[in-house]
Amino acid sequence: MVLMEHVSKVYSNKTVALLNVGLEIKKGEFVFVVGPSGAGKSTFIKLLIREDLPTQGRVVVNGQDLATLRPRQIPLLRRTIGVVFQDFRLLPNKTVYDNVAFAMEVVESPRRDIRKRVPAVLDLVGLRQKARAFPAELSGGEQQRVALARAIVNNPALVIADEPTGNLDHETSMGILNLLLEINRMGTTVIMATHARNLVNAAKKRVIALEKGRLVRDDEEASYEITRTAMTAGGRR
Amino acid sequence: MGLRAWEYAIRESAVSIRRNGLMSLAAVSTIGLALLILATFLTLAANLQHMAGYLEAQVEIRAFLRADAAVKVRDETQQAISALPGVTKVTFVSREEALKRLRQQFGEQQGVLDAVEEMNPLPDGFEIKVDQPESVEKVAAAVEKLPGIEKVKYQQGLVQRLFRLTQAVRTLGIALAAALAAATLFIISNTIRLTVFARRREVAIMKLVGATDAFIRRPFFLEGLALGVVGAVVAALAIWLSYSWLVTGISLSLPFIPLVSRQPFLANLSLVLVVLGAIIGAGGTLFSLKRYLKV
């Protein structure tokens, strides 16, 4: 589903956000991307949705090398991916309902399907009663959940969430995590960047750790911190 | 790109115009005002042009018949002159008529003419009107060659000056209209750029969610089109009312000033304004949008 080979990203101000990262994420996997602030997690995600191109290396999504993608093909790629942005990126002039419906309008879903699907997804994230509100009238956590609803409304093959629980209390966070795990169980590939150690530790999924742009760890069924056993295991490898 | 897509785009643009009420109003007024200035100038230019043409038509050539010319020759000559290219009207002026006119010109000092009265030295002749000053010289030369004609007269200096004046009015008019059209385009596109700029973040988000360029363009296109056309209609209405009022007023108090008649002039001008508004509104919006679609 996702393949990165020797990927580096240097921003125009010479910040090295990613350095020689190589990894593969198979269809149906659930992957956490962890690392301190500024480690390159959001940059990693930007490269996956072709918001930006790497300065070096190859990024392949759905079997397509993103560097060779023609401008007309970019929207088609993005439609197969649902993204929860770290800064939400909701449309300020649209209600919660219309923001979620927008993702379906883009792919020209029948009006009937939209009317059925959007309230159902808002239910999933617990925002049914906020459907008529505008983003500015919502708390940070509520906006985040709208972004999640928008990301999953089209049943994309890949869901990428950049800190989808950054503004949420523990209980709601666990709810979001369980929702993503549930989606994953139904076959969707999930990539989730997070600082939430308790979520990572609870899920026992693959963990990719970035540090100053380098991939420093990639373990199955791992926890947030490098535990003694994981370290020794890593050392032995 | 089916009906479904346009349906969505229409709803979107309607909502957007309402939600950005003040911005929409500003855009409509700017477009309306800019087009009104252009329309005012075009009306002025059209009238100057009209007046120049009117003055040109006043230029006339006088041709005098030989004293011994028979009526047959006279008629043949008149027909020959009418057939010349550029000639719009040929009027026969008898020697009696010519003398009467001379009397009118002399006004109070009729006594001078009394002596001439019995013998009347004036010949029969023609008044020839031509379509434009350029034609005068050619027509005069051709008329002079006709067998029945003794002599041809026209006011050469006046013709030359008039020709230069109307030519200058035309050139200046076209140049000014072009400059004004460019200024109008600039003002309007600037306004539109602002309205698009205010929504650049929205455009970027739409693209990241997987919207195609065409999908994003459609509501913007309709919105620009609507604002442009509404602005143009406002301008057309204003020029329609004020020119009608002007024509009525002038034809009452200064009837000798030749004005371009209202129709079909106003209808044509309105059509031009609406087409211009539509093109600038829709085209300008799409043009400004282009750079923000590169996400």
Ligand SMILES: Nc1ncnc2c1ncn2[C@@H]1O[C@H](COP(=O)(O)OP(=O)(O)OP(=O)(O)O)[C@@H](O)[C@H]1O
């Ligand atoms: N558009 C940009 N231009 C220049 N530098 C950037 C840009 N975006 C990010 N960076 C830099 O690249 C590095 C990685 O940023 P990134 O946003 O990927 O980190 P992150 O791991 O997502 O951090 P956080 O956990 O705080 O979200 C940082 O040093 C950041 O300052």
Ligand SMILES: [Mg+2]
């Ligand atoms: Mg980040």
